Amino acid sequence: MNPKVKSQRRKNIRYRIRAKISGFAAKPRLSVFRSNADIYAQLIDDANGQTLAAASSRDKDIAAQKGTKCEKSKLVGAALATKAAGLGITQVTFDRGGYLYHGRVKALADGAREGGLQF
Numbered sequence: 001m002n003p004k005v006k007s008q009r010r011k012n013i014r015y016r017i018r019a020k021i022s023g024f025a026a027k028p029r030l031s032v033f034r035s036n037a038d039i040y041a042q043l044i045d046d047a048n049g050q051t052l053a054a055a056s057s058r059d060k061d062i063a064a065q066k067g068t069k070c071e072k073s074k075l076v077g078a079a080l081a082t083k084a085a086g087l088g089i090t091q092v093t094f095d096r097g098g099y100l101y102h103g104r105v106k107a108l109a110d111g112a113r114e115g116g117l118q119f
Contacts, residue, residue, distance in 0.1 A: 014098035021093050022046040030080070030092040030112065030119065032105055039073045039104050041080045041112075043092060053083040073104040074111035081115020094119040 023029030028043040040056040057063065057072045065075060084092070092112075099105045109119070 010098040012098075017095060017098065021095060023093050023095075025052075026089075027091045027093055028052055028089060029095050030117070031095045032097045032099065032108060034097070034099055034104055037069075039069070039076055039108060041076055041108055043080065043084055043087075043089065052087060052089070053080060055080040055083065070104050070107045073107040074114075077108040077111025077113075078115040081112045081117045085116055090116065091118050 021029060023044050024047045025045050028045050031042045031044050033040040038057040040054070040058075042054045043052040044050070045052055055062075055076050057069070057076050059076075059079065062072055062075045062079060065072060067075075084090070094109060096105050101109070113119075
């Protein structure tokens with residue numbers, strides 16, 4: 001598949017998702033970005049345009065771990081859930097960012113659920 005077509009397709013899916021969901025202070029949006037090597041997650045309050053908490057596989061404690069990218073994604077989800085608990089957040093809206101709910105994105109969501117977040 002042509003790379004330009006593939007990226008445009010993901011962008012269109014992302015826009016369609018974002019038209020339907022948004023986050024606010026009590027129930028922020030858990031946004032996922034996945035690169036080839038790493039995965040990033042943020043809790044975003046769209047009403048105020050603020051990032052409340054963030055975690056990624058590039059954080060020192062997660063990057064030091066041995067394991068596959070999928071296993072590190074689960075750790076990112078758990079780390080974000082811990083930060084959210086510190087802020088008193090238990091409910092989030094999941095934004096998969098145009099990626100399939102499969103593999104690393106699913107592992108991140110599972111790690112966040114195990115950490116105590118509900119979506």
